Amino acid sequence: MTVSAERATDRDLFTPPHTATDKDRWPDVARLPRGSRARTATAALILRRAFARLPLRVQWGKAPAAGTGPLLRVRDPEAFFRRIGSGGLVGFGESYMAGEWDADDLVGVLTVLATHVDDLVPAPLRRLRALWVRRRPAEQRNTVTGARDNIRRHYDLSNDLFALFLDPTMSYSSAVFPALPATGADFAAAQHHKIDRLLDLAGVGPGTRVLEIGTGWGELALRAARRGAVVVTVTLSAEQRHLAMSRLRDAGVADRVTVELCDYRHVSGTYDAVVSVEMIEAVGADYWPVYFATLRKRLAPGGRIALQTITMPHERMLATGRTHTWISKYIFPGGLIPSMAAVERESTAAGLTIGSDHGYGEHYAETLRLWRERFSQQAPSVDALGFDHTFRRMWEMYLAYSEAGFRARYLDVRQLLLTASTTTRGAVR
Template identity: 35%
Template sequence: MTASMEKKGSKQSNSSLSGFAAVVSGLLERLPYGKLTLYQPDGEKLVYGREHSVHGKEHPRGRYVEAQIKVLDNNFFSRVVMFGHIGFAESFMDGEWQTDDVASVVAWFLLNLSDNPLLEGTGNKSILVNALGALNQLLHLFKFNNKDNSRKNISYHYDLSNDLFELFLDETMTYSSARFSDDWLLSLKDAQISKYEALCRKLKLKEGDSLLEIGCGWGGFAQYAVSKYRIKYTGITISKEQLAYAEKAFEKLPELSGLFEFKLIDYRDMKRAMKPEGYDKIVSIEMIEAVGDEYYDAYFAKIDELLAEDGLAAIQMITCPDNRYDLIRKNTDFIQKHIFPGSLLPCLHRISKATSLTRLSLFEVEDLGNSYAKTLFTWQERFEAQLKRVGELGFDQVFVRKWRYYLSYCAAAFAMRNISVVQAVYSRPNNLNLCHSSFLERFAAPKNFESIGEVII
């Protein structure tokens, strides 16, 4: 397949391209699905892919992925060749290319994932691309999540500015996937509350329960659970900004005094001796992405240690496909370099391996992938509507484009189901709180041994 090429309405040969531009064009020609239109700085238009083809099948217009890129600076081509998909993103950050919809561009590349020469581990990986990518990988290796690095990694993102996050999050200040499963038309706030209630329901939360939240964020779940269920709540974080915000929010709720506490502490420093009977319930909402492969075992071992014998633990986590986990683990992407240093998306197989070293057993799983795509698109709309205020907070245009790319990049990945998010509930065998009441009644009913009769073997 070759790209069609136009300049002022006339067809031209692909041979008119030279240098890095020719390399990039040759690589894009390998991607067969959907349609990408690329405009060069001199006005030439190149079209890649087959418009109506997805996985070898013809689709009506509107059912395939179509995207366009307008290159403003030829430096774009060299950055893509030198640094692959990270160079592609950084070129956007620096204003070297633009598009009417970043998410559609990302979706087009994801649609062609198995043939994508810009990514590691694909069938068409090119030795010409990402020649200097080892530099990004080396930087990422230095951000592994020991206790000191974890604080730095979390602070890099979550301590940017509480005022910034208030611009695009809803009133609950919840920075994790909402839950639109029951009603796609819910407001963002109501969908976040739906997520909170789903977790409380899965935890079988009741008044008087002790609950530990690992990674309490700005305290949104804490406010909901304590207010509605009157539980005894403990939240831990390593973000000073989030801790201060959560504590201040609860100062406005004197009726909840004595029912909550927040601690600035790493989860690894929590000890059973702090609460000898253990916590009745443990929840962790999209914190595991900051744990890292080398600490998954320790993370679940700590949950096992802190959870009461008949307790329940609910973990909301972003996941990647099992068959791509090792590739993702061994490489570095835009999110890890520019948004969440030290982060890694687990796969369910790796999580199962970690929990197999504990007494924890998986009890329930719910997928919320589509809900996260909608959450991210909503965040982006709210962010874009507040650009003037973003500037007033001191963030420049490079930052704006970086976040535009970040939100779009993630939204497309969830929408195309290349990654997902799940709520997983864990307990231990013989937890009678999980038995249906009819079974308990049967097991506990008085037995008339005289009526059993003679047992014939």
């Protein structure tokens, strides 16, 4: 890891001794931002005071830990404050990737921070947020070209990587467990239960014409085909399409499923059932009107739409949508989690009515816990695939950060039934 010259002799405080950050692959992690002294000092003042009020034990450098709760160990306070003073939450995540802070219970620490996110910065200073947060890069907009690039950056990483931590169904969305806390033995059955709920919601049975927007690795299409449905499923991930087609052939249902490498905006035809599972988060707010209009346009008379989506509070969605976050920089470029208010608004504008709404965020927390534990157990296999230590810390942070959001009830996940409105069709864009 590259650090400033004045800190080089202290690198053992915060750098794992067996690793070095690849400065070409991770330039903003390998080097500290220049940052102004004023911003660094302000970040230090705010965070020291805020953390002292939270149910956290915090250890600053070599000083003894103070407080109560899960332990946040800041190995290099100077680097930690400089990154956050320069980049806010992006800096917070990059500091973890760099090994400058750690936690024995990462989810516990992040859950405390997510629960108290609105208390970390004093109210008067929140008005100045726009002066230091960065806007999302224009190239992350989900144009037809941009969406393809954004999807590939995440979903085309490696099918073998995802197989290391997903359940045998290769489902990359929340399961619905029969009871909580969950066990790994229940995982595949819980994913099938989630899928079956969606297919029931959409009324999928023998002869149903189904459109799936967002193929994943094919499990929903496979299960719909086994009900006797005829399925068209679309994805922008070549890696996912390749494995989905192989799995469908192995299951003996390939003759009932067409897997297209196709943008949802380019789908043709009408369908009795449209299903889309955690796809809207990748669409981007600018294109939500097009997405919902497409759902409506592809729906045959009397058809049903089953939609599964993560949601967040509306004001937080608005703030996140204006900001280049750690998640948008490293994990889901171009993505944005909607609020239920946004879903309701866009559905109505497209001529759709929400007829059923079921939330189960605690099940997503458990899903993420199982993914995170499996991923941690597979560290040597992740390395063998060519992913380095910095990537593993990034992925651990992503899974723990997401789990904490659901445990803090900052995030939720919902299954929705949408049908064509009886009063107005709405504009199809």
